[in-house]
Amino acid sequence: MPKPVIDIGGLRKSFGAQSVLKGIALQVERGQVLALIGPSGSGKSTLLRCINLLTVPDAGHITVGDQSIAFNGRRTALPSARKLALFRASTGMVFQHFNLFSHMTALQNVMEGPLTVLRTPKEQATAEARQLLDKVGLLERADVYPDKLSGGQKQRVAIARALAMRPSVMLFDEATSALDPELVGEVLQVIRGLAREGMTMILVTHEIGFAREVADQVIFMREGVVAEAGPPANVIDQPQHDATRAFLGRFNASIATQRANTAS
């Protein structure tokens, strides 16, 4: 069995008295797509933010690619800022609210990581950034500032910006939740393309239908623990736990209605 790209064990995180992650373990193999689903406040976004250390876990270990980091709950034992930054650079993060740098054009946004973190020469960074913008279908918008882009376009630039770091894994934190319904499709199309290319990804999503389509593995989280995990055919179509069933109830009901309508 190949070594997983992401290996997480015993992950815990509390904010004050509130325990948000209560010992999470998961593995993702190269080229696999993992979808994290669950009700709001179940800890899925916190888990995602822990994987690239935007939120520093209290305990547990995280391996991404060839970098490993362990936490034992003591502030003094925190890894150096340099090591944290290096670790983050190997994961690409896409946020719900895009978070593009508003004083930079689309192209400059995509170039920023390679220029300042990887020290890529400017010419090479420009060429690569243009390639990535082309890939997300926005080459003709390269010199436009974020305030002139639609939500869907902003999110596609944000995906290109994350890809520019050549990450070993892409993390999507509810990447389509802030979009108008008619703009969701264009962003999902880009993610679908990445999945086809074999990019390793973790998606925190409320798009259950999309999760079933692209994910190799689905984790249903509830109150800071993994309540149910497995291939989408099991977790989404035949959930075993009451909580999963209740959460997916509305989604499966609407699918059933659709099927009934198609059949009739």
Place this chain on the structure above:
Amino acid sequence: MYHWDFGALWTYRTLLISGLAYTLVFTVICVLLGLLVGLVTGIGRLSSNPFVTAPLRAYVELFRCTPVLVQLVWFYYALPVLTGIQISATVAATLCLSLYGGAFYSEIIRGGIISTDVGQIEAARALGMRQHQILQRIVLPQALKRMVPPLMSQSIMQLKNTSLLSVLAVPDLLYQGQVIAHETYRPLELYTFIAIAYFAVLLPITMWAKRLEFGAPVQEA
């Protein structure tokens, strides 16, 4: 009917010019010192250490919530008694106006930095950028654009505030004007001239500041 006679001012032209020069030089010095104080205070107040932030906050509020004229008089008369160190009117005025300006500048600088979108800072961290890179490449370029217009208008206030120096007999434009008015018995002409002189200096600066404001729009994501 009052008979206006601006001709009398011609005799005193060198005195008036020296007064205007004093006002301008004094403004530049107080603006620069004030910006320095404001920068240190503004960034210092972002610290998480209350032993740093509490005194800085006390300083800012003290200077923002008392009239600058009272501060000037206090620095000249009360401070030497308190410290036992005699200072000239010019030094007292420089100290006072720099600290007064610094209190306002610090709020502008602090506000400019903290108003940076947290999401953009997180995105920069997610790319693997270090703290100083984020400050330099993401936070400051956006914060500076927002800071320039209020910093300019505060500096214009600073120039107008220098007219208060005359109460300490610092030979600025207004003080020289008052001296000449006493000698010539032409106060109406003098004060009209002084008003025009301030206006002639400040109008171009204000218009320039306005252009900066519109020339540097802040893009919002």
